[in-house]
Amino acid sequence: MQVSPNNAPELIAPLLNEATYMLYISQGKIQSNTLPEGITITESTPKDALHANFVSDDPLVSHNQSNHDTAITLEVKEGITLDAPIMIMIDGSNYDYTVNITYDIHPRACIDIHEYLYSTSDHTLNYLSQTHVGEQAQVKLIGIANLDLMSTSSVQRLVRSQASSHTEVRTAQLGNGRTKQDVDMDLLGEHAYGEVRTVAVASGNQEVLINTHLEHKAKQTEGYIEHYGVAADESYLGFEGTGKIHKGMSQSNAHQSNNGVVLGEYARLDANPLLLIDEYDVEASHGAAIGRIDEEQLYYLMSRGLSESDAQRLIINGFLAPLKSMMENDVMRDHIQSLLANKTGR
């Protein structure tokens, strides 16, 4: 039995209405589905052959793989190109859930997926997505999390990329709950390109931990990790990024940057960029720049009549400019901006 997205909570209904293709999961069930031709959906975990790619030594991952309330596999047929993104809306309110989605993207497909995780209650949401990117496929995976103050969530995204594929993962943690986010990407085929860009804003006494792990398991692979964060009030925000180039995977590039602004006097922001390299013929870099808002910049903006909070808001919005690439329409842009305004209290 399908319900119209208009029955969705007020906050997310406009986002669903705006989406050309969408899948709306609420109360552990698919409520609504407007997926286009060429994409098949099965309500089960992936086939064994596919599953083998995602075997993980992370106990939480294995737990979520075998214990789930909802498991969905989306198969994107070879060579499919979509004219609009697919919105995957997951409402985690009212119950404790584990949701597991597998994207099986066949060779040469070209697809944008927008995941929106949402919750308005003090429940736990475990979310695991497994993306298999076929040869020469192009995938943009955007994940926005907006989870309630009292909720606890673990969000894990596993990506396995085959030869000459291009994968961009962009995530934004804009909710108020305790959150742990992992992105674990393996570049398995030669010339695979992977990029993981995360924006996280922590406020109140929230704890947000962002883990990004990118492994180069084939030659001539290219990987980028970018973390952008703001820690306000008394929050804690941690960035753990690891780029790993395995032995023999020559002419690979692994780069990582971390940028953070600490707003609150008692807020904490840590960044631990790691590079693990077992091969000589590679290019790699990592760095972290964490600090408070530049007093001189603030003074400059204020000298033109902007109040301190307006000046701060402009600087923070500018700093979090990577968010802009996640705003594919006006509704989403306004939505993200209002979330941000709530988070930074201005």
Next chain:
Amino acid sequence: MATLEIKNLHAKVDDQEILKGVNLTIEEGQTHAIMGPNGTGKSTLASVIMGHPRYDVTEGTITLDGVNVLDMSTDERARAGLFLAMQAPQEVPGVTNSDFIKTAMNARLDEGENVSLFKFIKKFDQAVEKLKMREDLPHRFLNDGFSGGEKKRNEILQMRMLEPAIAILDEIDSGLDIDALKTVGQNVTEMQDGKRSFMMITHYQRLLDYIKADYVHVMMQGRIVKSGTVDLVRSIDENGYDWIKEEVGIQDERVVPQNDDADEQTVLGSCATREAMEK
């Protein structure tokens, strides 16, 4: 529009007194030029008027039409009509010029009121043209990657947009080639409408070839030691500052740290950079 009155102004930075009793009144519609050698407190005066957090005022007053400016925060001063075109404008990546100016203009309106987008774009485009800046300026990040000359012209563009009552131009001529100086000069002159007041800080008389000043002041040792009309500039141009120093009995015009040891003091006078490095 307004009168700015500075009386016996003393200010310090990091516990060191830089301004030592500045007196200056700028009446509505007047343009004052502040000249003087390096390190005599000219830029400090500009920063103190605008309320830079690094400077502490220890004595004296600044009033705008009788209202105490020193009680106001930097943004309140700006909204009250003060504007400072800075010597080294900040780069703010991620913030576009148009967002910035729009926010600054809206800050001058009542809460909930916004400047009309149509009027804003028209005014911005016009300012871009007048200052001969790149057409994509509104979308570029604020001063980010701008050349020195572009930054200076952007300061004047902001002034055009915000229409302050009193504009302070801190070495707006430095880093400008002759064509850009001309452009900036024309723009400032256009804004000298008999109501708006200006305070221009400069090293060189050449700026005054492009912008007419009613009064010229010379700063030394953290205060104004000589005031006059444009004739004063000509004397400085021909004879340098030494005659003024003699006239007012000053040996070292700067307010850099004074050293008790007479020998070291001569070293300081001839090579401040080396002295600073050795410290």
